[in-house]
Amino acid sequence: MPLLVGMAILLGCQLIGESTARFFHLPIPGPVIGMIILLLGLMVLGRVPEGLRITTNGLTKHLAFLFVPAGVGVMANWSAIEAHLVSIAVILLLSTAGLQLFMVLFMRRTLGSALKNHDEDPVFKEQQR
Amino acid sequence: MKVTTIGSLWVYLSASPLLSLFLTTVAYLGSYYLIKQFKLLSKLNLQPAVLAIAALITVLALTGTSYHDYFEGAQFIHFLLGPATVMLAVPIYDNLARIRMMMAPMLLGIGGAVLASAFLTIGLATLFRLPAEMVASFAPKSVTTPIAMGVSQSIGGIPALTAALSLITGIIGCFTGPLVFKLTGAHDHIVKGFTMGASSHGFGTAQSFASISVLAGAFSGLAMGCVGLATALILPLLQVFIR
The missing domain is CATH 1.20.5 (Single alpha-helices involved in coiled-coils or other helix-helix interfaces)
Structure with missing residues (x-):
């Protein structure tokens, strides 16, 4: 279950970022805005939620794999x-x-x-x- | 009879994402173990992703499959790059105290990276007498592909060419990075990570996480995001140098 919580947080931030970029016609990609939103969120919260930590550890290890199709x-x-x-x-x-x-x-x-x-x-x- | 069964099987497989997803995963895993197995390959700084990309291009070319057909399936892996980019906020948050401590040098580094990259690429491309629209396509190539494509469009470049140049830059950076570090005797993980992120965006960040450390990965992600943002803002102002 924590894995899904982490995924939901990441997808939610990307969604907000993607919508912001489109709405204001920004030259910056949605995920980068999502990253800024998540960083601000973490700074307000003051800690990294357990689920997000688990998802992050999984993704960082295999980051290079995600670049193969591109x-x-x-x-x-x-x-x-x-x-x-x-x-x-x-x-x-x-x-x-x-x-x-x-x-x-x-x-x-x-x-x-x-x-x-x-x-x-x-x-x-x-x-x- | 047998020919038609194989034929219909092929029709099913080429329409379903299953085959390209499987091939991508196997190509990466295979490359990973091959590099782990043979010391010579890891000495060449060969990354599993690079070997996998080369293997897949070969397979697609040999079977006459178009990239479009391959991407129909592989887009599910590609999609995860979005959440993975958002995720970079976590290692950055973990190192926030360090980043706060060196705010001024970081900002200088970001500005320096944008200017150095722009003048190196524009200068070299002009030196090689490339047409202006190609020079413009080269200028943003060190930043993450989606930003690079947008910037390229706005300064009169060809976005598709920029996408390819940006990807190749990422791959080249993974080879040259360790050589440059060896040459200059760079040991600090923050310097290494920052350099990788500023010069070869996502590929550099992935490599920093995989073969340097989480600390290097965090600073690489930070550099990638900030240099990308700064390039989108600054590069259109430098357009006067492109001719």
Whole structure:
């Protein structure tokens, strides 16, 4: 039963988010608005309901699985990519790796000293000792 | 007689969602165990989802099945992405104290990600002399597919092309991310998660949860949502750079 409670909360937030996005013609997808609504709800409530916790733990573990149908969708748009295949591949590779490199260096700099407190990497902690 | 039975069986299977649901699940499970079994594959940062996508595209191409027919069934898995996105509020809520503590650097990081991504993609695409509508399709590719498609439309890009570019970016990011972390010696899970979410949206978040930690996943989800929102607001203003 708690699993269903969790599912109902998630679907309810998505429904509100989806309706808000459509009603106000927002460029933001419904689920993202639903996420904000749920976050506000949790902040007001002050805790995570048991059912929601169970559903969340189940979904986080298999999040990547849910992307498979969307990923297969690349084949549907293949004709648009084929014409400029090489330049698209190079641009995507360089811009993605470049953005990641920038983000790591930038976040390290801006987060600064706050970083040392939450390193969860056990191997690194071992090396530090 | 036998041919007609097999024929009618095929008619039933191709009309019912059962076959694509089963194939998707089996492709993912198979990829998961294959990668677990062979060290070489996991060393290449190959994700089960990526292998499953490649396997399914191969199967569909070999059997001559269209994506439309496959998606008729697979949409039930795809639908769960909605509730899964809403769910990201829970790990974000769990880390609220941490987020409050570094509000200013987070906001800077979000703004930095939007600008860096826009200038990298627009710059490279212009350098490669791609037509303007393709440059516009590239610009929002680092954010979650539905936002990327909407933004692409509003700045004169091709939404379908952006959808594909966004998906491929997500997949590429899962390969390059760990390499970049190794290169820069990044160990902090917040930096790793934030980077993955900002550069390869949902794929990055899924990977952060699966192969870094729940903490990284939470910050990846946070970055994905915030960078997506900020891109929808900021990118139309940068349209002047696209030509």
